[in-house]
Amino acid sequence: MKVLVLGGDGFCGWPTSLHLSDIGHDVTIVDNLSRRAIDIELEVESLTPIRPIGERLAVWRELTGKEIGFVRLDLAEEYDRFEALLRDLQPDAIVHFGEQRAAPYSMRNIAAKRYTVDNNVRGTHNVLAAIAETGQDIALVHLGTMGVYGYGWSGSAPIPEGYLTVKVPTPDGEIDREILHPANPGSVYHLTKTLDQLLFAFYTSNDQIRITDLHQGIVWGTQTPQTVRDERLINRFDYDGDYGTVLNRFLMQAAIGHPLTVHGTGGQTRAFIHIRDTVRCIQIALENPPTRGEKPKVFNQVTETYRVRDLAALISSMTGVSVANLPNPRREAVENELNVSREQFLALGLNPTILSEGLLEEIRNIAEKYRDRADTTKIIARSTWRKGMETSPDLVQS
Amino acid sequence: MKVLVLGGDGFCGWPTSLHLSDIGHDVTIVDNLSRRAIDIELEVESLTPIRPIGERLAVWRELTGKEIGFVRLDLAEEYDRFEALLRDLQPDAIVHFGEQRAAPYSMRNIAAKRYTVDNNVRGTHNVLAAIAETGQDIALVHLGTMGVYGYGWSGSAPIPEGYLTVKVPTPDGEIDREILHPANPGSVYHLTKTLDQLLFAFYTSNDQIRITDLHQGIVWGTQTPQTVRDERLINRFDYDGDYGTVLNRFLMQAAIGHPLTVHGTGGQTRAFIHIRDTVRCIQIALENPPTRGEKPKVFNQVTETYRVRDLAALISSMTGVSVANLPNPRREAVENELNVSREQFLALGLNPTILSEGLLEEIRNIAEKYRDRADTTKIIARSTWRKGMETSPDLVQS
Numbered sequence: 172m173k174v175l176v177l178g179g180d181g182f183c184g185w186p187t188s189l190h191l192s193d194i195g196h197d198v199t200i201v202d203n204l205s206r207r208a209i210d211i212e213l214e215v216e217s218l219t220p221i222r223p224i225g226e227r228l229a230v231w232r233e234l235t236g237k238e239i240g241f242v243r244l245d246l247a248e249e250y251d252r253f254e255a256l257l258r259d260l261q262p263d264a265i266v267h268f269g270e271q272r273a274a275p276y277s278m279r280n281i282a283a284k285r286y287t288v289d290n291n292v293r294g295t296h297n298v299l300a301a302i303a304e305t306g307q308d309i310a311l312v313h314l315g316t317m318g319v320y321g322y323g324w325s326g327s328a329p330i331p332e333g334y335l336t337v338k339v340p341t342p343d344g345e346i347d348r349e350i351l352h353p354a355n356p357g358s359v360y361h362l363t364k365t366l367d368q369l370l371f372a373f374y375t376s377n378d379q380i381r382i383t384d385l386h387q388g389i390v391w392g393t394q395t396p397q398t399v400r401d402e403r404l405i406n407r408f409d410y411d412g413d414y415g416t417v418l419n420r421f422l423m424q425a426a427i428g429h430p431l432t433v434h435g436t437g438g439q440t441r442a443f444i445h446i447r448d449t450v451r452c453i454q455i456a457l458e459n460p461p462t463r464g465e466k467p468k469v470f471n472q473v474t475e476t477y478r479v480r481d482l483a484a485l486i487s488s489m490t491g492v493s494v495a496n497l498p499n500p501r502r503e504a505v506e507n508e509l510n511v512s513r514e515q516f517l518a519l520g521l522n523p524t525i526l527s528e529g530l531l532e533e534i535r536n537i538a539e540k541y542r543d544r545a546d547t548t549k550i551i552a553r554s555t556w557r558k559g560m561e562t563s564p565d566l567v568q569s
Numbered sequence: 570m571k572v573l574v575l576g577g578d579g580f581c582g583w584p585t586s587l588h589l590s591d592i593g594h595d596v597t598i599v600d601n602l603s604r605r606a607i608d609i610e611l612e613v614e615s616l617t618p619i620r621p622i623g624e625r626l627a628v629w630r631e632l633t634g635k636e637i638g639f640v641r642l643d644l645a646e647e648y649d650r651f652e653a654l655l656r657d658l659q660p661d662a663i664v665h666f667g668e669q670r671a672a673p674y675s676m677r678n679i680a681a682k683r684y685t686v687d688n689n690v691r692g693t694h695n696v697l698a699a700i701a702e703t704g705q706d707i708a709l710v711h712l713g714t715m716g717v718y719g720y721g722w723s724g725s726a727p728i729p730e731g732y733l734t735v736k737v738p739t740p741d742g743e744i745d746r747e748i749l750h751p752a753n754p755g756s757v758y759h760l761t762k763t764l765d766q767l768l769f770a771f772y773t774s775n776d777q778i779r780i781t782d783l784h785q786g787i788v789w790g791t792q793t794p795q796t797v798r799d800e801r802l803i804n805r806f807d808y809d810g811d812y813g814t815v816l817n818r819f820l821m822q823a824a825i826g827h828p829l830t831v832h833g834t835g836g837q838t839r840a841f842i843h844i845r846d847t848v849r850c851i852q853i854a855l856e857n858p859p860t861r862g863e864k865p866k867v868f869n870q871v872t873e874t875y876r877v878r879d880l881a882a883l884i885s886s887m888t889g890v891s892v893a894n895l896p897n898p899r900r901e902a903v904e905n906e907l908n909v910s911r912e913q914f915l916a917l918g919l920n921p922t923i924l925s926e927g928l929l930e931e932i933r934n935i936a937e938k939y940r941d942r943a944d945t946t947k948i949i950a951r952s953t954w955r956k957g958m959e960t961s962p963d964l965v966q967s
Binding site: 288289301304327337345350362 | 682683686687690694695698699734739757760764771900
């Protein structure tokens with residue numbers, strides 16, 4: 172299968188590109204390298220020493236004989252080049268990771284809010300419009316987020332996979348209607364993924380584009396069977412307050428002896444998935460596309476749920492590092508339950524990495540190995556959801 | 570009250586600006602004059618001879634002694650200037666008409682689709698982000714559309730004003746949840762208004778912005794008590810296949826003896842409102858804003874519903890002009906019922922202009938008066954919802 176991976180240089184995109192190439196697909200990465208540019212803006216680097224995209228691809232070719240293409244292109248700004256690329260390559264499928272993906276960054280300041288909306292909405296719309304315009308029957312797989320659902324909206328009901336059947340009152344009695352799960356985004360970033368859903372519904376209805384939207388939990392871990400083959404293929408590991416995901420941040424903090432930074436009570440329950448399972452889920456989604464005319468197919472791409480304070484306690488007990496309860500820079504429920512439907516991926520053969528198995532490996536092979544690359548002034552989350560909200564000072568001196 | 574009218578040079582924005590100025594508000598128009606630029610692109614002009622914005626404002630000042638400010642500014646592209654304008658003027662309220670508003674134009678070609686999404690979403694987000702950024706307590710009134718609801722989704726139930734209470738199944742029994750009415754947009758233009766709704770919900774929740782969203786029906790008529798005071802204040806009248814609204818198109822067609830262009834069977838039922846009532850509704854919305862922290866207030870801004878073929882038959886019987894059933898360039902239900910809740914505006918004192926009263930006045934004072942300005946090659950709607958859909962040739966020779 173000929174596959175374009177949009178955002179293929181990023182944290183999920185890079186290991187997905189290698190995995191798809193490894194199992195025999197003809198992969199081309201499209202990326203504007205914006206994630207690396209944001210590292211420069213934030214004055215922070217991946218804990219792991221990631222290599223330039225050209226070197227990454229050369230190493231992969233050298234190790235495997237497989238060629239992954241690369242096109243540097245901005246999806247939001249360079250529509251014409253993107254449409255020409257589709258006409259030229261005629262891909263069978265597109266995997267779309269090409270969006271700004273950090274909630275804290277999306278709330279950081281006015282420029283970041285505007286960039287997140289402009290970049291994500293325009294980019295996704297350009298992809299859809301280009302598929303419709305070329306008339307090619309390309310299956311689109313998009314990375315959404317569990318955050319589109321919000322937390323606690325349906326009471327004790329498990330969060331369904333995208334759609335919900337509700338009863339609507341009418342003068343002739345109640346009628347059943349299947350609706351897209353109501354949107355309850357908690358940040359500008361999550362908001363853009365709820366906008367994407369409406370774009371998908373329209374382009375599926377009007378142009379019969381085949382779309383799969385994957386509502387992913389919080390990704391943890393770093394490496395996949397492909398990225399471990401050579402240190403120059405290593406994946407990103409973000410630990411900073413904007414881009415670091417909660418569990419990886421705890422693992423890095425444990426490795427350097429920094430208190431585990433829990434926001435508020437840590438009563439937030441979230442869904443998690445290992446990066447190894449992300450890449451398998453993408454493969455499964457590519458192998459099971461919707462048919463033409465079918466509504467967008469939605470999977471919940473999560474394997475486990477944990478309460479944040481329980482994760483902190485687990486890692487504290489494993490490592491002896493203390494837990495610090497800091498002011499929460501986000502506006503969110505102090506405590507929530509979370510129950511997620513995830514039958515589809517399990518039925519299609521996903522055999523998940525569970526958290527209790529992979530933690531020690533991650534600390535040993537990544538966090539401890541690269542601990543000297545950490546900048547402790549970047550650990551505290553300081554992007555607040557409203558101006559004037561309290562944040563913590565640095566907990567350790569650099 | 571100090572009011573900014575975004576898009577205040579357009580079909581709804583101009584008469585609204587005059588009305589608000591007339592009743593004593595301090596009005597500043599913000600407009601990039603994009604609607605006039607699109608006339609140039611489409612090689613068509615308003616049937617009525619509209620004057621440049623500078624002349625319009627000078628005439629209004631001369632007639633009334635009232636000053637309306639004007640700032641030429643692109644909301645999507647010039648965020649910094651817009652934020653500076655808010656800090657400088659410190660308005661009490663903003664009326665936001667500043668979006669591309671024609672469904673057929675939004676489906677015309679790839680450039681128009683992309684422009685509609687980029688312009689509308691970025692512009693609306695910039696307005697919200699600027700209000701949040703400056704921390705000013707500005708009430709925002711936005712022009713939405715009835716098209717966010719789609720047609721026929723709730724069976725025989727009237728379309729509610731924005732929100733719907735549904736029953737959601739849970740393991741502990743059904744629970745009631747109030748949801749934003751599910752989005753069912755029928756064009757890229759309507760899609761952007763559904764995206765706006767999600768932006769409003771988020772910025773209301775996170776930043777407590779006070780927002781009113783007006784889901785307006787199809788506007789007909791041209792003049793208001795203010796625009797008739799001098800011919801140089803006249804409002805736009807669009808009759809072309811992209812920007813002309815169905816009823817005004819019929820009136821113009823009747824005036825020049827062109828067959829009334831009904832798409833498909835004309836079984837589409839739509840909601841209507843006279844431009845005189847639009848401006849009063851805006852006034853009512855400004856006088857009844859939500860409180861801080863309240864969810865966005867939604868009004869259905871419609872006064873009557875009609876089936877398209879019944880409108881055509883009515884005008885045909887009044888004028889003797891024939892009806893032509895043409896291929897429908899849109900993807901939409903062939904026939905639909907429509908029942909709209911509109912209690913709020915009536916309760917707040919709106920006394921609507923009904924269609925049977927204003928039609929002859931409109932034909933005589935506008936369509937017949939300016940019939941010589943019509944270009945008959947622009948009448949047929951040729952923007953199709955998918956490539957290759959059939960349209961009609963011109964019905965009369967120019």
